[in-house]
Amino acid sequence: MRIVIAEDLAILRDGLAQLLTLRGHDVVGAGDAAELERAVAARRPDVAVIDIRMPPTHTDEGLRAALDLRRRHEGLGVLLFSQYVETRFVSQLLAEGSAGIGYLLKERVADVDDFTDALHRVAAGGTALDPEVVTQLMAPRRRDAGLASLTPREREVLTRMAEGRTNAAIAAAFVITERAVEKHVANIFTKLGLLASGTDHRRVLAVLRYLEHR
Structure with missing residues (x-):
């Protein structure tokens, strides 16, 4: 050659x-x-x-x-x-x-x-x-797929998270229980592949992922 x-x-x-x-x-x-x-x-x-x-x-x-x-x-x-x-x-x-x-x-x-x-x-x-x-x-394709898999309600919850709302404030806005919001947040973490970690703040990481693809 x-x-x-x-x-x-x-x-x-x-x-x-x-x-x-x-x-x-x-x-x-x-x-x-x-x-x-x-x-x-x-x-x-x-x-x-x-x-x-x-x-x-x-x-x-x-x-x-x-x-x-x-x-x-x-x-x-x-x-x-x-x-x-x-x-x-x-x-x-x-x-x-x-x-x-x-x-x-x-x-x-x-x-x-x-x-x-x-x-x-x-x-x-x-x-x-x-x-x-x-x-x-x-990796970017997997991130896109994770966001695409969110339900409409989960996307709404993530949007409110990006606005800096607490779980209590999100629950009041959607007239649902705070426990229901916690379940939505847990589903968001799972679908975005954000595992529990002692060094990473999953809520912040989820919001960053959302903002990257707006």
């Missing part, structure tokens, strides 16, 4: 390039997004291995470059290789077509053969996603 590795840490970039070269691959390195774009244009690789946070700001340059490269180079496989799970642009990347997309976490790749296998899958148009990445990507 022809591979471009975009990684600003020279030791990691050169070490990975050497390992892949020893396995018969044609590898070139890039230290930032600009070098990555030039290398892809010149070498026409089968797959680009891209770190998410790259110079100059070390925020999302790699992700932005991946989005741009996928749009300009049809068939290019992209394997994001990072120590961070960043879902904002990854969701957009997958939404534009999941064929030839991978996302692996550096600290969870312990075997070079597993890594090269992931590269082959991505280059061939398949996917290679770390389970933790999948979990993070699916």
